[in-house]
Amino acid sequence: MTDRPRIPTNLITGFLGVGKTSAIRHLIAQKPTDEKWAVLVNEFGEVGIDGAIIEAAGSDYVAVSEIAGGCFCCSTDAPIEFSLMELIRQTSPQRVLIEPTGLGHPAKVLDTLRGPWFRSVIDLHATICLADAADFDNPKVTNVEVFQDQLHMADIVVVNKLDRTDPVRLNAFLKYLLEMFPPKSQILTTTQGQLDLALLDSDISPERVPLFPDAHRVESKEQAEPTFLKNNISFLLPRHPVRKESRQGDRAACGWLFSPIDSFRRVDLFELFNGSFDVHRLKGVFNVGNEWLLFNRVGGELTCESIPYRRDSRLEVILDQPSFDWNEFERLLLNCLRTTSSS
Numbered sequence: 399m400t401d402r403p404r405i406p407t408n409l410i411t412g413f414l415g416v417g418k419t420s421a422i423r424h425l426i427a428q429k430p431t432d433e434k435w436a437v438l439v440n441e442f443g444e445v446g447i448d449g450a451i452i453e454a455a456g457s458d459y460v461a462v463s464e465i466a467g468g469c470f471c472c473s474t475d476a477p478i479e480f481s482l483m484e485l486i487r488q489t490s491p492q493r494v495l496i497e498p499t500g501l502g503h504p505a506k507v508l509d510t511l512r513g514p515w516f517r518s519v520i521d522l523h524a525t526i527c528l529a530d531a532a533d534f535d536n537p538k539v540t541n542v543e544v545f546q547d548q549l550h551m552a553d554i555v556v557v558n559k560l561d562r563t564d565p566v567r568l569n570a571f572l573k574y575l576l577e578m579f580p581p582k583s584q585i586l587t588t589t590q591g592q593l594d595l596a597l598l599d600s601d602i603s604p605e606r607v608p609l610f611p612d613a614h615r616v617e618s619k620e621q622a623e624p625t626f627l628k629n630n631i632s633f634l635l636p637r638h639p640v641r642k643e644s645r646q647g648d649r650a651a652c653g654w655l656f657s658p659i660d661s662f663r664r665v666d667l668f669e670l671f672n673g674s675f676d677v678h679r680l681k682g683v684f685n686v687g688n689e690w691l692l693f694n695r696v697g698g699e700l701t702c703e704s705i706p707y708r709r710d711s712r713l714e715v716i717l718d719q720p721s722f723d724w725n726e727f728e729r730l731l732l733n734c735l736r737t738t739s740s741s
């Protein structure tokens with residue numbers, strides 16, 4: 399691999415739900431048709447959703463690999479070295495994009511990408527951090543050291559979701575970003591993660607060091623358990639989902655995998671996902687009979703779109719509270735299933 403040209407690689411960072419996957423989908427849409435890309439996605443929860451979304455947006459020329467069940471910055475079960483090296487070995491991509499989890503700390507990943515495994519293989523370009531100005535007003539986010547370091551270690555910060563940002567909040571956030579040291583090479587604004595492809599070839603700055611290098615180490619034994627949900631649907635029986643709970647600090651998370659045969663009533667899913675529980679992030683893909691739907695909720699905002707994905711129905715929920723009655727939630731989820739005769 400060493401005599402090949404090094405592969406341009408970018409880390410696309412940002413907190414939960416800011417638009418990282420949207421940005422990657424938008425970049426893929428601009429990909430020259432005959433260029434091969436590889437995308438490595440890391441999901442905090444046990445059930446990976448983003449890999450499915452990106453796969454559905456891509457083509458044979460976009461290889462997607464997903465590491466679910468912990469962050470590669472802190473979980474020993476999610477080492478980036480093996481997955482990325484394997485992805486590169488199998489697909490020989492001409493460009494690599496990496497989406498860490500919204501709770502992930504960029505420092506260790508950047509160190510690994512600069513380290514002996516990858517130094518001769520990849521050509522590290524700018525780290526691009528997506529951000530939502532609304533998060534800048536939310537102490538549940540701003541107090542998180544990882545959030546601060548995601549901004550701190552980025553070469554380029556893109557303030558996304560401009561459509562739902564008021565000017566006062568936006569200006570305060572831009573002022574904060576402009577005063578950061580070392581300065582950002584670019585500060586941009588956009589909606590729907592619309593990034594220009596040329597941005598990927600911006601240079602990385604070698605001098606950015608984390609403010610909180612110890613943020614987000616392994617906190618509980620729970621996180622070090624093997625990932626057993628990982629894309630393995632052979633054991634999924636209809637109406638018997640597999641569920642895995644996890645916890646990160648004071649955030650409870652839970653994921654479900656359903657048999658591909660299970661079909662849901664969309665109206666009931668809408669009602670359940672719009673419920674008044676303290677959601678930080680919810681995302682899922684569901685078979686609703688005549689099509690499959692991608693549900694996305696960030697805070698109180700729920701969106702839904704049709705998606706060309708057909709593998710299995712899956713859901714991941716991250717709450718802004720340390721515990722939750724997941725049994726009751728699962729009962730409500732199962733109530734959304736169609737019986738064979740209903741529609």
Ligand SMILES: Nc1nc2c(ncn2[C@@H]2O[C@H](COP(=O)(O)OP(=O)(O)O)[C@@H](O)[C@H]2O)c(=O)[nH]1
Pocket residue numbers: 412413414415416417418419420421500558559560561562588589590591694695696701
């Ligand atoms: N209103 C609004 N929603 C957006 C925008 N960009 C992304 N979203 C939505 O925010 C949610 C999370 O986006 P996603 O790309 O999955 O975020 P990620 O968790 O950072 O990967 C999805 O429902 C997106 O459709 C935007 O500019 N404005």
Ligand SMILES: [Mg+2]
Pocket residue numbers: 418419420448497
């Ligand atoms: Mg994502």
